[in-house]
Amino acid sequence: MSAPVVTPVSSILLVVVASLFGSFGMVFFKAGATNSTAGLKSLIFNWRVFLGIFLYLMSSVFFVLAMKHGELSILYPLVSLGTVWTLVWARIFFGEQLTKTKFAAVGLILAGIIFLNLGR
Amino acid sequence: MSSATISPAPIGIVDKRRRSFILVFLCTLVGAAAQMLIKTGAATVTRPGFFGAIIAMLTNPPLFAGYCLYGFNTILMVLALRDGELSMVYPVIALTYVWVSLLSMVVFHEPMNVFKAVGVAVIVAGVAVLGRSKAA
Numbered sequence: 001m002s003a004p005v006v007t008p009v010s011s012i013l014l015v016v017v018a019s020l021f022g023s024f025g026m027v028f029f030k031a032g033a034t035n036s037t038a039g040l041k042s043l044i045f046n047w048r049v050f051l052g053i054f055l056y057l058m059s060s061v062f063f064v065l066a067m068k069h070g071e072l073s074i075l076y077p078l079v080s081l082g083t084v085w086t087l088v089w090a091r092i093f094f095g096e097q098l099t100k101t102k103f104a105a106v107g108l109i110l111a112g113i114i115f116l117n118l119g120r
Numbered sequence: 121m122s123s124a125t126i127s128p129a130p131i132g133i134v135d136k137r138r139r140s141f142i143l144v145f146l147c148t149l150v151g152a153a154a155q156m157l158i159k160t161g162a163a164t165v166t167r168p169g170f171f172g173a174i175i176a177m178l179t180n181p182p183l184f185a186g187y188c189l190y191g192f193n194t195i196l197m198v199l200a201l202r203d204g205e206l207s208m209v210y211p212v213i214a215l216t217y218v219w220v221s222l223l224s225m226v227v228f229h230e231p232m233n234v235f236k237a238v239g240v241a242v243i244v245a246g247v248a249v250l251g252r253s254k255a256a
Contacts, residue, residue: 060190061174064173067163068162071224072220072228073221073225076155077217077221080214080246083213101250105250109246112241119233120235
């Protein structure tokens with residue numbers, strides 16, 4: 001057996017912060033992607049896409065700080081919280097419907113995260 | 121003798137959606153590889169704090185390589201998002217969790233236990249349920 005690796009709470013919180021930044025990055029990618037007309041140029045020279053990239057970079061810095069300690073197999077799945085945020089932002093900013101199915105999916109993802117933390 | 125007419129596949133919303141899905145699936149493989157590099161690099165970062173992490177992202181080879189892959193991943197994802205609904209396309213990314221969990225065991229020798237296995241499985245189930253959502 002290998003020596004137990006402790007995943008500190010601080011690392012977990014840093015992943016949560018990273019997932020929030022990442023989900024907002026996603027919102028701006030979507031806004032930029034649907035806003036651009038045909039052609040790669042309109043996609044590249046698009047402030048929404050740039051802001052999305054910036055938010056992703058912010059997310060990445062928090063993620064590196066989180067990854068310093070602890071197990072990848074615990075920390076990485078916590079990124080799925082970003083999916084939950086994204087569904088909420090999709091509802092708020094793009095008017096995408098939050099159906100019962102999506103609610104069920106969110107419930108499963110959150111349950112999965114709880115299980116992961118029990119296995120910590 | 122045979123002069124069967126092969127009608128070309130109609131180019132429509134279904135094909136766009138399929139292309140979008142394939143791109144996102146590719147993202148999960150690239151993303152998992154990036155995570156392995158990021159974890160490898162992050163574990164060796166000695167400079168503390170927020171700016172320490174930024175400097176490490178630029179100077180630590182595995183971290184830098186990991187984020188280059190991540191950047192490539194992001195381009196793929198933006199392309200995928202052009203044809204897919206945000207709330208449908210993004211969760212497919214969750215497949216990455218399976219690859220990362222398996223690679224964590226194999227490469228980093230992280231222990232697996234029932235809770236972790238069930239946790240990842242339930243998360244993936246959540247993703248599968250999302251795919252069945254009516255809006256897809």
